[in-house]
Amino acid sequence: MIKQLSTKEWQEKRDKYVVKGVSNGNRAVAVKGKGATLYDLEGNKFIDFGAAIGTINVGHSHPKVVAAIQEQAEKIIHPGFNVVMYPSYIEICERLCEATPGDFAKKAILLNSGAEAVENAVKIARKYTKRQAVVTFTRGFHGRTLMTMTMTSKVKPYKLGFGPFAPEVYQAPYPYMYRKPDGMTDEQYEADVIAQFNQFFIATVAPETVACIVMEPIQGEGGFVIPPKSFVKHVREFCSKHGIVMVADEIQTGFARTGKLFAMEHFEVAADLMTASKSIAGGMPLSAVIGKAEIMDIADPGELGGTYCGNPLACEAALAVLEVIEEEKLCEKAEWIGEVLESRVRKWQLEYNFIGEFRRLGAMCAVEIVTDQKLKTPNKDLTTKIAKAANEAGLLLLTAGLDGNIIRFLSPLVITENELNEGLAILENVLSNC
Numbered sequence: 044m045i046k047q048l049s050t051k052e053w054q055e056k057r058d059k060y061v062v063k064g065v066s067n068g069n070r071a072v073a074v075k076g077k078g079a080t081l082y083d084l085e086g087n088k089f090i091d092f093g094a095a096i097g098t099i100n101v102g103h104s105h106p107k108v109v110a111a112i113q114e115q116a117e118k119i120i121h122p123g124f125n126v127v128m129y130p131s132y133i134e135i136c137e138r139l140c141e142a143t144p145g146d147f148a149k150k151a152i153l154l155n156s157g158a159e160a161v162e163n164a165v166k167i168a169r170k171y172t173k174r175q176a177v178v179t180f181t182r183g184f185h186g187r188t189l190m191t192m193t194m195t196s197k198v199k200p201y202k203l204g205f206g207p208f209a210p211e212v213y214q215a216p217y218p219y220m221y222r223k224p225d226g227m228t229d230e231q232y233e234a235d236v237i238a239q240f241n242q243f244f245i246a247t248v249a250p251e252t253v254a255c256i257v258m259e260p261i262q263g264e265g266g267f268v269i270p271p272k273s274f275v276k277h278v279r280e281f282c283s284k285h286g287i288v289m290v291a292d293e294i295q296t297g298f299a300r301t302g303k304l305f306a307m308e309h310f311e312v313a314a315d316l317m318t319a320s321k322s323i324a325g326g327m328p329l330s331a332v333i334g335k336a337e338i339m340d341i342a343d344p345g346e347l348g349g350t351y352c353g354n355p356l357a358c359e360a361a362l363a364v365l366e367v368i369e370e371e372k373l374c375e376k377a378e379w380i381g382e383v384l385e386s387r388v389r390k391w392q393l394e395y396n397f398i399g400e401f402r403r404l405g406a407m408c409a410v411e412i413v414t415d416q417k418l419k420t421p422n423k424d425l426t427t428k429i430a431k432a433a434n435e436a437g438l439l440l441l442t443a444g445l446d447g448n449i450i451r452f453l454s455p456l457v458i459t460e461n462e463l464n465e466g467l468a469i470l471e472n473v474l475s476n477c
Contacts, residue, residue, distance in 0.1 A: 049084070050070075050071065050072050050083065050084050050085060053072045053084070054070055054072075066200075068093070068430070068434060068439070068441065069089070069434045069439060071083040071084075071087065071089065072084045073089075076091070076103030076104055077102070077103055077104055078102040078103060078455060078457050078458065078459065078462065079091050079094075079102060079103070079454050079455040079457065079458035079459070079462045079463075079466075080103075080462060081103065081439070087437065088437055089437050089438065089439050090437060090438050090439070090454075090462055090465050090466035090469065091103070091439045091454060091455060092438060092439055092440050092441070092452055092453060092454045092466055092470075093439040093440065093441045093453055093454075094322075094453045094454060094455045095326060096295075096321070096441065096453065097263070097295045097300060097321050097322060097453045098321045098322055098326055099322065099325065099326055099455050100298050100299055100300060100321075100322035100364075100368070100373065100455060100456045100457075101322070101325050101364050101367045101368065101371075101373070101455065101456065101457055102455040102456075102457035102458075103326075103455070105325055105363070105364075105367055105457070107363040107366060107367050108324075108325035108326075108327075108360050108363045108364060108367070110363070111359040111360055111362065111363040112327070112356050112359060112360055114359070115131070115355050115356050115359040116356060119355065120354075120355070120356060121351065121354050121355060121356075122355070123350065124153075124348075124352065124353045125348050125352075129355050129358075131355050131358035131359050131362060132153060132353040132355070132358050134358070134362060135151075135153065135331075135353075135358045135361045135362055136150070136151040136152075136153065136331075136333075138362065138365055139151045139319065139331055139333045140333060142304055142305075142365070143305060143317050143319075143333045144305060144307045144308055144312070144313040144314070144317075145313035145314070145334075145335070146313070147313075147335055147336075148335070148336040148337075149333055149334060149335060149336055149339070150333075150334070150336045150339040150340060151331050151332065151333040151334075151339070152331065152332050152339070152347055152348070152352075153329060153330070153331050153352050153353030153358070154329075154330045154331065154332070154349065154352045154353075155328045155329065155330060155349065155351055155352055155354075156186070156320060156328060156330050157185075157186055157292075157294035157318065157320035157321060157330050158185065158186025158187060158188045158191040159188075159330055159349070159352075160294065160318035160319065160320055160330035160331060160332050161185045161186055161190075161191050161194065161257065161290075161292060161294075161318050162186075162188060162190050162191060163332050163347060164255070164257065164290045164316050164318050164332045164334075165177055165190060165254070165255060165257070165290075166342070166346075166347070167288075167316065167332065167334075167338060167339060167341060167342060167347075168254040168255035168288035168290065168315075168316065168338070169254045169255075170341045170342060170346075171254075171288060171338045171341040172253075172254045172255070172286065172287070172288060174251075174252055174253060174254040175210075175211045175252065175254060176211045176212075176213060176248050176252045176253040176254060177194065177211060177212045177213070177253070177254060177255055177257065178212075178213050178214070178215050178248065178253055178255070178256045178257070178287075179194045179195075179196070179212065179213075179214050179215070179256075179257050179258075180196070180214060180215050180216070180217035180258060180259070180262070181196050181214050181215070181216055181217050181265075182196050182197070182217060182219075182262050182264075182265030182266065182268060182445050183195060183196050183214070183217070183257075183258075183259055183262060183265060183292075184196070184197065184201075184259075184262070184263055184264035184265060185257065185292060187201060189205075189208070189209055190209045190212075192205060192208070193208035193209040193212045194212055194257060195264075196214055196265065196445065197264065197265075197445055211252075213243075213247055213248045215240055215243045215244075215247075215256070216236060216239045216240055216243060217236075217262065217265075217268065217270065217274075218232070218233065218236040218268075218270045218271060218274050219268050220232065220269075220271070221399070221400040221402070221411065221419070222419065229271070233271045233273050233274060236274060237273070237274060237277050240274075240277065240278070240281070241281075244281075250281070250285035250287060251285065251286075253285070253287045254287070254288060255287060255288040255289070255290050255316075256278060256281075256282055256287055256288075256289055256290065257290040257292055258275075258278060258289070258290065258291060258292065258314075259291075259292045259293075259295070259296070260275065260291055260292075260293065260296055260306040260307050260309070260310060261295075261296050261301065261306055261404055261407055263294070263295035263296070263443070264443050264444075265443070265444065265445060266409060266411075266443050266444035266445065266449040266451075267402060267403075267407055267408070267409035267443065267449065267451055268402075269402055269403075269404055272309075272310050272311070275307075275310040275312050276310065276311070276312055279312045279313075279314070282315070288315045288316060288338060289314040289315045289316070290314060290315065290316045290317070290318065291305075291306075291307050291314035291316070291317045291318070292317075292318050293305050293306060293307065293317050293318060293319050294318055294319060294320045294321050294330070295321055295407075296407060297319045297320075297321065297322065297323065298319070298321070298322040298323060298364065298368060299322075299368050299373040299374045299376075299377050299405075299456055300322065300377060300405060300406060300407050300453075300456070301377065301404040301405035301406070301407050302374055302375075302377045302378040302381065302404065302405025302406070303374055303405070304368070304374065305317070305319075306404065306407075309404060314334070315334055315335050315338055316332055316333070316334030316335070316338060316339070317332070317333050317334060318330065318331070318332055319331045319332075319333065322364065323361050323364065324357045324358075324360040324361040324364060325360045325361075325363065325364045325367075326360075327354075327356060327357035327360040327361070328351075328354070328357060329353070329354070329357035329358070329360070329361055367457075371457065373456040373457070374405070376406075376456050376457070377405035377406035377407075377456050378405055378406070380405075380406040380408075380454065380456065380458065380463065381403045381404075381405050381406045381407075381408055383463060383467075384401075384403065384406075384408045384452055384467075385401060385403060385408070387467050387471075388401040388408075388410055389401065391471070391474060392416070394474075395474055395477075396415045396416050397412055397413055397414065397415065397416075397422060397425055397477070398410060398411075398412070398413075398416070398474075399411030399412065399413035399416055399419055400419075406452070406453075406454070406456060407452075407453070408451070408452040409443065409449050409450065409451045409452065410449070410450045410452075411444075411448060411449060412425050412426040412429065412448045412449070412450060413448065421444070421446035421447070421448035422448050423446055423447040423448050425448075425477060426442050426447060426448045426449070426450060427442065427447070428477065429450060429470075429473055429474065429477060430442050430450065432473045432476070432477075433469060433470055433473050436469050436472070436473060437469055438466050438469040438470060438473075440470065441453065454466070
């Protein structure tokens with residue numbers, strides 16, 4: 044049994060025994076959560092606009108997810124799929140193959156984390172193409188393992204001091220419409236970024252050496268940067284032309300967050316492989332690579348997998364999550380959340396000169412905090428101040444962006460109107476005091 048300690052005692056114990064390399068955006072000690080609300084040891088309430096960094100789209104302790112886990116735990120916890128099969132692993136693979144974009148035969152593999160999914164997608168692409176180079180994008184984030192850390196763009200805090208990095212990884216330019224050059228139209232900028240992308244494969248790495256291009260359809264840690272449809276389609280066409288495997292990293296964008304089950308649906312593009320994790324299993328550790336059967340089957344038995352991959356508790360939770368998304372119409376709910384946020388932020392932009400661009404796809408929303416709206420200079424210090432004050436006032440709020448100046452909104456998609464308004468009221472009060 045866990046000891047009954049005060050928050051201060053838990054904080055002291057955390058500082059003594061847990062490494063400082065693991066960050067805590069909030070030092071409260073959570074003991075209970077329902078929907079979009081968490082409670083700490085003292086009974087203080089927190090409206091959750093972070094959702095475990097986009098992991099709890101169906102909310103904390105959704106009854107269907109809890110029931111699925113409990114029922115499975117009473118039967119068997121983990122026989123190991125590579126030792127003996129069980130139905131839920133096969134069933135969730137089937138559901139994912141049916142649900143992901145692409146009118147072609149698919150297969151899937153289950154893993155534990157987003158980083159594992161990305162690493163395995165790279166492994167599969169390399170073996171299939173017999174090439175080594177991997178291309179990602181500026182501001183991209185793919186994980187903290189050696190390979191995925193190399194693929195990630197931001198140096199601090201993810202990469203500094205952890206080298207040497209994996210070889211043959213390159214970062215291509217990714218469009219950022221808010222920061223396009225002055226005087227350039229959207230159409231001109233889109234054409235310019237595509238030209239830069241093409242030039243990258245002349246100046247930096249030859250396409251015939253590239254195994255895969257790994258692309259977030261919306262950049263997550265990079266600041267919720269949304270690319271034009273023309274750019275995503277160009278990447279797809281470029282991959283097809285040069286025999287490169289296109290990998291869509293949907294770890295943060297998947298499972299109704301953007302108003303569709305997967306963000307690639309917005310761009311009318313199907314990648315060859317897709318990685319999924321975070322909200323796949325309602326908070327249980329699970330990830331997947333789903334893709335073209337001919338590519339996925341390139342690996343021989345024993346070359347892929349891991350001890351805990353596709354744990355039956357997580358698989359059952361994932362099946363419950365898909366039911367909840369459909370039954371509670373969370374894709375439609377995501378669009379409603381986004382509309383409410385957009386309406387509120389538009390008013391803030393008129394009141395506060397430090398509120399820069401608001402951007403969203405569904406409920407994947409972000410605000411740029413700047414020194415002023417004309418110069419658009421990133422204001423990291425104010426962003427940190429806002430997030431800290433919000434957390435102290437009972438709103439779990441996360442930041443992002445290469446410059447650390449993005450407030451991102453990732454509330455559970457089951458959030459009620461009252462919870463959403465309560466959270467926005469907290470943030471509004473914080474902004475008025477900045």
